[in-house]
Amino acid sequence: MAVRHxxxxxxxxxxxxxxxxxxxxxHLLNGIWKFVDIWLYRQWFKPxxxxxxxxxxxxxxxxxxxxxxxxxxxxxxxxxxxxxLYQELSADIxxxxxxxxxxxxxxxxxxxxxxDELLVAFSQRYILQPLFKxxxxxxxxTLGPTEGPLTSDDIGNIPVSLVRTxxxxxxxGRISFDTIHHDRRVLSGLGNxxxxxxxxxxxxxxxxxxxIGLEKREMAAIGMxxxxxxxxxxxxxxxxxxxxxxxxxxxxxLPLDLPTSTxxxxxxxxxxxxxxxxxxxxxxxxxxxxxxATRRNYPLQNDWWWWDRA
Numbered sequence: 637m638a639v640r641h642x643x644x645x646x647x648x649x650x651x652x653x654x655x656x657x658x659x660x661x662x663h664l665l666n667g668i669w670k671f672v673d674i675w676l677y678r679q680w681f682k683p684x685x686x687x688x689x690x691x692x693x694x695x696x697x698x699x700x701x702x703x704x705x706x707x708x709x710x711x712x713x714x715x716x717x718x719x720x721l722y723q724e725l726s727a728d729i730x731x732x733x734x735x736x737x738x739x740x741x742x743x744x745x746x747x748x749x750x751x752d753e754l755l756v757a758f759s760q761r762y763i764l765q766p767l768f769k770x771x772x773x774x775x776x777x778t779l780g781p782t783e784g785p786l787t788s789d790d791i792g793n794i795p796v797s798l799v800r801t802x803x804x805x806x807x808x809g810r811i812s813f814d815t816i817h818h819d820r821r822v823l824s825g826l827g828n829x830x831x832x833x834x835x836x837x838x839x840x841x842x843x844x845x846x847x848i849g850l851e852k853r854e855m856a857a858i859g860m861x862x863x864x865x866x867x868x869x870x871x872x873x874x875x876x877x878x879x880x881x882x883x884x885x886x887x888x889x890l891p892l893d894l895p896t897s898t899x900x901x902x903x904x905x906x907x908x909x910x911x912x913x914x915x916x917x918x919x920x921x922x923x924x925x926x927x928x929a930t931r932r933n934y935p936l937q938n939d940w941w942w943w944d945r946a
Contacts, residue, residue: 642725647763651721652773660778666780666781668779690762714799726769766803771847773797776795777795795838796843808858
């Protein structure tokens with residue numbers, strides 16, 4: 637596994653597992669991932685508020701395949717896979733990688749020279765979140781809808797299983813499903829016959845809102861990372877901020893302990909702007925163009941798809 641793939645599991649709040657034996661989820665025309673990715677980003681991301689440094693995101697998407705001559709995995713099977721995954725990622729996995737894989741990362745990250753220093757830098761910036769270990773989502777729908785005008789509920793109402801692993805290490809408190817709306821629809825073949833897996837069937841929207849709520853709880857209690865931004869010596873953040881217009885006499889001390897995405901006067905910049913906004917707009921345009929290939933009617937002039945959090 638490449639270093640970038642290993643790091644991509646870090647700084648995430650949960651995993652979304654797609655049961656996809658035929659690898660349909662990433663299909664260019666109507667694979668479900670493109671629908672979920674666009675919808676999910678807009679449920680979670682808030683301009684000038686959300687921490688997106690070092691791959692920070694609400695969920696890591698994972699497609700699960702299996703041989704057609706073997707049994708369909710149950711929630712118990714997936715929970716075992718998830719537990720093995722986070723235990724492997726927690727077991728100093730980067731230190732066990734060949735030196736050539738780590739050295740190939742140094743050129744792009746521009747960090748310290750020695751292997752030990754590089755590993756320290758990674759450990760300060762990439763955290764396997766306790767919440768990631770504690771809960772995950774299982775999605776069973778591999779293809780997106782293809783008929784009629786699209787609404788955000790087409791994605792938000794997809795049935796999912798939300799599963800607790802029982803791992804509470806590093807959490808500020810227990811995780812309870814008591815507040816979750818229980819959907820009467822049950823994912824076919826994902827039974828919990830032995831009673832060992834604590835799960836609830838609900839909708840994707842309810843599950844993601846539940847995860848975002850837990851994110852806020854953990855952030856308020858202990859934070860989502862262990863390191864401060866000034867630990868990154870590859871960039872002079874204060875100099876960068878001054879170049880962007882930060883005036884200490886007006887704006888005060890630079891909040892080095894907060895995400896750089898928050899260093900914006902939102903009373904002045906009331907709409908998302910700058911290179912990040914332009915880059916995302918380009919990605920959104922391409923994504924919508926691909927979605928249009930499914931012959932759906934997409935009202936590009938309407939904000940319902942991008943900013944619905946109701």
